[in-house]
Amino acid sequence: MSSLPPGTHTQAFIDGAFVAAENGALFDDLDPATGRLLVRVAACSPADVDTAVKAARAAFRSGVWSRMEPRARKKILLRFADLVEANGKEIALLDSIDAGKPISDCENLDLPDVVNNIRWYAEAIDKVFGKISPTGDGNLGLVTREPVGVVGMVLPWNFPAGTLSWKISPALAAGNSIVVKPAELAPLSTLKIAELALEAGIPAGVFNVVPGLGHVAGKALGLHADVDVISFTGSTEIGRQFLRYSADSNLKKVVLECGGKSPQIVMADVGGALDAIAENLAGAAFWNMGQNCTCGSRILVQSSIKDAFVAKLVEAARGWVVGPPTDPASKLGPLIEASALERVVGAIEQAKAQGSRVVAGGNRLFPESGGWFVEPTIIDDVDPASALARDEIFGPVVAVLGFESEEEAVRLANDTAYGLAATVFSNDINVAMRMARSIQAGTVAVNGYGEGDITTPFGGYKTSGFGGYDKGIEAFDQYTQLKTIWVTLA
Ligand SMILES: NC(=O)C1=CN([C@@H]2O[C@H](COP(=O)(O)OP(=O)(O)OC[C@H]3O[C@@H](n4cnc5c(N)ncnc54)[C@H](O)[C@@H]3O)[C@@H](O)[C@H]2O)C=CC1
Numbered sequence: 161m162s163s164l165p166p167g168t169h170t171q172a173f174i175d176g177a178f179v180a181a182e183n184g185a186l187f188d189d190l191d192p193a194t195g196r197l198l199v200r201v202a203a204c205s206p207a208d209v210d211t212a213v214k215a216a217r218a219a220f221r222s223g224v225w226s227r228m229e230p231r232a233r234k235k236i237l238l239r240f241a242d243l244v245e246a247n248g249k250e251i252a253l254l255d256s257i258d259a260g261k262p263i264s265d266c267e268n269l270d271l272p273d274v275v276n277n278i279r280w281y282a283e284a285i286d287k288v289f290g291k292i293s294p295t296g297d298g299n300l301g302l303v304t305r306e307p308v309g310v311v312g313m314v315l316p317w318n319f320p321a322g323t324l325s326w327k328i329s330p331a332l333a334a335g336n337s338i339v340v341k342p343a344e345l346a347p348l349s350t351l352k353i354a355e356l357a358l359e360a361g362i363p364a365g366v367f368n369v370v371p372g373l374g375h376v377a378g379k380a381l382g383l384h385a386d387v388d389v390i391s392f393t394g395s396t397e398i399g400r401q402f403l404r405y406s407a408d409s410n411l412k413k414v415v416l417e418c419g420g421k422s423p424q425i426v427m428a429d430v431g432g433a434l435d436a437i438a439e440n441l442a443g444a445a446f447w448n449m450g451q452n453c454t455c456g457s458r459i460l461v462q463s464s465i466k467d468a469f470v471a472k473l474v475e476a477a478r479g480w481v482v483g484p485p486t487d488p489a490s491k492l493g494p495l496i497e498a499s500a501l502e503r504v505v506g507a508i509e510q511a512k513a514q515g516s517r518v519v520a521g522g523n524r525l526f527p528e529s530g531g532w533f534v535e536p537t538i539i540d541d542v543d544p545a546s547a548l549a550r551d552e553i554f555g556p557v558v559a560v561l562g563f564e565s566e567e568e569a570v571r572l573a574n575d576t577a578y579g580l581a582a583t584v585f586s587n588d589i590n591v592a593m594r595m596a597r598s599i600q601a602g603t604v605a606v607n608g609y610g611e612g613d614i615t616t617p618f619g620g621y622k623t624s625g626f627g628g629y630d631k632g633i634e635a636f637d638q639y640t641q642l643k644t645i646w647v648t649l650a
């Protein structure tokens with residue numbers, strides 16, 4: 161068992177200092193690999209959230225960051241990225257232990273992305289201009305972009321540092337102050353990154369962190385009357401809550417990135433590519449233990465090649481080795497919490513009872529460890545109307561369904577309340593593009609699972625998203641306010 165790095169922060173970070181919750185409260189942060197207590201973390205109350213928002217507002221009003229020249233903010237943010245990179249191993253270890261994520265993913269995928277994301281928005285900010293509108297001679301219309309003010313961020317646990325970087329990078333680059341509520345299931349990397357932000361020169365009060373429980377600290381942030389924007393990633397159910405909080409408070413802007421049930425469609429014309437596609441889709445389904453909003457949890461295969469494909473998928477699943485998250489050989493670690501294990505195993509049992517066939521995995525692993533490990537699982541002949549085909553399972557469980565025609569594949573793909581991502585595999589570019597245009601999803605990948613990169617906007621159709629985008633230049637839209645200055649010329 162690996163230990164937390166010495167000096168791991170567990171207190172709130174408010175106005176440039178680590179502090180206990182005002183009432184001294186703590187919550188238990190458990191180790192997903194053992195089920196035992198990892199560490200106790202400050203449980204911020206509504207009063208702590210209010211203190212953090214006040215610090216953020218004061219910093220914003222002072223102009224120390226919000227009115228700093230963009231090129232000076234850029235310089236500090238680039239220093240911040242360098243510090244995150246220099247401390248990358250420690251941040252990766254925090255996420256691996258805290259969230260049960262495989263250390264090789266944290267070190268080789270998540271952390272390089274975090275550093276790149278901060279740099280990308282830092283580099284962009286002194287290149288984003290306002291405009292002069294096309295008026296007649298009697299007027300001058302200036303359209304400028306201003307930071308919105310105080311941004312609240314409520315985060316998930318599945319990519320703790322990664323999702324943080326999607327949100328803080330554009331918000332800070334644009335000149336806002338932020339108050340971050342990390343998930344109580346994995347708050348530790350956020351606290352380390354806040355320390356590095358201060359060290360890089362981001363002024364006290366600009367970057368605050370209020371760890372705590374969702375229905376206490378998250379709710380207080382959502383309802384706070386002096387928060388201008390909330391950016392949330394998590395379940396659709398809690399996303400809806402944030403819309404209610406906004407309606408019940410100050411009509412703050414709300415940006416939601418919620419769940420998905422992303423279809424992966426394999427057309428029969430792919431011919432000899434079946435091995436590579438099976439490898440790719442095993443990764444799409446099992447990466448991060450399937451705890452991924454774009455998880456390829458539904459594979460739709462044209463019936464004439466379904467049996468051949470499933471055999472190859474079963475073979476590919478063998479490469480997804482489950483083990484302790486901090487072991488570099490592990491490709492899968494445990495699920496995040498006991499209730500997740502219960503939900504995932506329950507979904508497998510329900511599918512079996514409904515006549516589906518478990519063709520790989522299906523069981524809990526290493527129960528003696530106390531951790532919440534489960535085998536990568538493939539379930540064939542899944543009923544399109546069943547929960548397994550329609551609901552987000554958030555575990556390493558993939559449902560395989562057959563279809564006859566392109567039209568049926570698109571109908572099945574869209575037959576869900578979600579619309580976050582999809583992939584189409586076809587050797588016919590006309591088929592692939594027709595399907596890409598017909599599928600209701602924020603990201604449709606063609607001939608290879610993927611979420612795009614930091615240059616592409618990421619958001620969802622239907623109940624997968626609301627109000628804006630993470631990533632891309634478009635993310636600046638939610639963290640800036642357009643202002644028109646209309647000048648009457650004499
Ligand atoms: N889109 C995604 O990447 C994610 C999707 N999910 C989905 O949500 C399911 C449940 O996972 P959870 O961790 O319970 O997600 P969640 O939506 O409950 O938690 C996400 C964040 O919201 C906060 N929160 C929880 N209840 C709140 C409330 N009443 N008011 C304000 N903030 C609140 C949490 O503290 C956390 O920071 C997963 O099984 C998965 O299906 C979860 C995490 C990430």
Ligand code: BAL
Pocket residue numbers: 316318319323393451452453454611
């Ligand atoms: N797939 C990365 C972000 C998320 O799951 O929310």
